[in-house]
Amino acid sequence: MKLLHTSDWHLGRLFHGVGTLAAQRRFADQLLDTVSAENVDVVLIAGDVYDRALPSVDVVNLFDEILARLNAAGVQVVITSGNHDSATRLGFGGRLLERAGVHLRTRLADLATPVLLPLGPDTAAQLAIYGIPFLEPRLVAADLGVEVGTHFSVTEAAVKLIREDLASRAPGTASVVLAHTFASGGISSTSERELSVGGVGAVPLDVFDPFTYTALGHLHGPQRLSETVRYSGSPLHYSFSEAKHHKGAWLLEITEAGLTGVSKVDWVPERALSILSGKLEGLLIGEEWAFAEGHYCQITLTDNERPALAMERLRVRFPNTLVLMFEPEIARDAGKQSYGDRIAKAADALELCCGFLDDVRERGVNDNEQDVLREVLASVREQEAAL
Numbered sequence: 245m246k247l248l249h250t251s252d253w254h255l256g257r258l259f260h261g262v263g264t265l266a267a268q269r270r271f272a273d274q275l276l277d278t279v280s281a282e283n284v285d286v287v288l289i290a291g292d293v294y295d296r297a298l299p300s301v302d303v304v305n306l307f308d309e310i311l312a313r314l315n316a317a318g319v320q321v322v323i324t325s326g327n328h329d330s331a332t333r334l335g336f337g338g339r340l341l342e343r344a345g346v347h348l349r350t351r352l353a354d355l356a357t358p359v360l361l362p363l364g365p366d367t368a369a370q371l372a373i374y375g376i377p378f379l380e381p382r383l384v385a386a387d388l389g390v391e392v393g394t395h396f397s398v399t400e401a402a403v404k405l406i407r408e409d410l411a412s413r414a415p416g417t418a419s420v421v422l423a424h425t426f427a428s429g430g431i432s433s434t435s436e437r438e439l440s441v442g443g444v445g446a447v448p449l450d451v452f453d454p455f456t457y458t459a460l461g462h463l464h465g466p467q468r469l470s471e472t473v474r475y476s477g478s479p480l481h482y483s484f485s486e487a488k489h490h491k492g493a494w495l496l497e498i499t500e501a502g503l504t505g506v507s508k509v510d511w512v513p514e515r516a517l518s519i520l521s522g523k524l525e526g527l528l529i530g531e532e533w534a535f536a537e538g539h540y541c542q543i544t545l546t547d548n549e550r551p552a553l554a555m556e557r558l559r560v561r562f563p564n565t566l567v568l569m570f571e572p573e574i575a576r577d578a579g580k581q582s583y584g585d586r587i588a589k590a591a592d593a594l595e596l597c598c599g600f601l602d603d604v605r606e607r608g609v610n611d612n613e614q615d616v617l618r619e620v621l622a623s624v625r626e627q628e629a630a631l
């Protein structure tokens with residue numbers, strides 16, 4: 245049996261203000277092409293189908309269209325919900341969709357209810373597919389019998405229920421678990437919401453040892469944490485921190501002997517991402533930057549003085565420039581802290597405001613201006629105290 249491990253579709257997401265619906269339709273075509281070319285039996289979606297709990301009508305229609313195409317191709321689909329999804333809304337109609345081969349695992353009640361599929365026409369062996377939706381510890385800890393709710397503890401409790409059900413199955417039953425979580429060893433990017441603070445919620449890999457394969461969702465870069473535990477990553481780039489990602493999915497082959505093969509499927513984006521840095525004039529005429537002319541660009545200008553109409557001039561050559569930043573070369577050479585470093589180390593609100601004005605105007609804040617800022621901040625604090 246062949247399965248395609250995907251996750252983090254984030255249907256309806258904006259990329260620095262640019263709509264991605266057309267790109268997501270193109271991804272849907274690539275997904276169906278892969279299903280056809282590789283004779284895929286099951287498509288797995290490990291959470292974050294949508295980018296928000298209340299997706300727009302166009303976004304819901306796109307997902308409906310994709311499911312209809314997968315159904316027409318004779319493919320089973322197993323879906324669990326992520327931290328961006330509304331589990332209740334995504335799970336609506338699950339009992340009816342089950343009859344069409346679309347299996348939704350978004351409820352705690354369904355944790356230990358697997359999707360059971362035959363491993364082949366000539367064998368009685370089965371594959372049990374379980375789904376662990378995103379588990380918010382504060383909301384599910386009591387229902388799972390967990391006293392101290394962390395992402396690790398609630399995931400461990402969910403896995404225990406799955407292991408108990410799997411133990412009741414016929415010997416040799418293969419198992420796949422979908423889980424939308426942060427597992428130890430995963431590398432994150434800036435486009436994912438944090439699931440925990442300080443890494444205390446990271447789930448150890450050995451929690452998933454009992455299973456034939458664990459299909460993880462949440463992190464947007466494809467990653468192999470172990471031979472049987474992987475992140476597929478998102479199908480599209482959703483931040484410039486993902487510029488070096490090769491987007492795609494994992495193609496699995498499972499037989500009576502277990503997991504017999506895992507290969508990477510790459511999906512080439514219609515428009516690549518480039519991160520450029522240099523002085524404005526050099527960027528406008530340098531042949532070394534020609535490769536990025538059709539890309540989405542994040543550009544950092546190192547001119548010592550901020551050029552006039554910088555974005556407009558850059559977009560003549562790089563029309564898809566979405567992010568523009570300034571980091572004067574002279575400031576770097578002099579050891580001056582970047583704006584990001586300064587605000588990260590700001591001792592109080594006044595220092596934060598002064599640092600912002602200094603960066604924008606490229607000159608320090610004088611005593612009179614500091615007095616005005618102090619008065620404004622004091623007024624804001626008084627209003628907050630009165631609320």
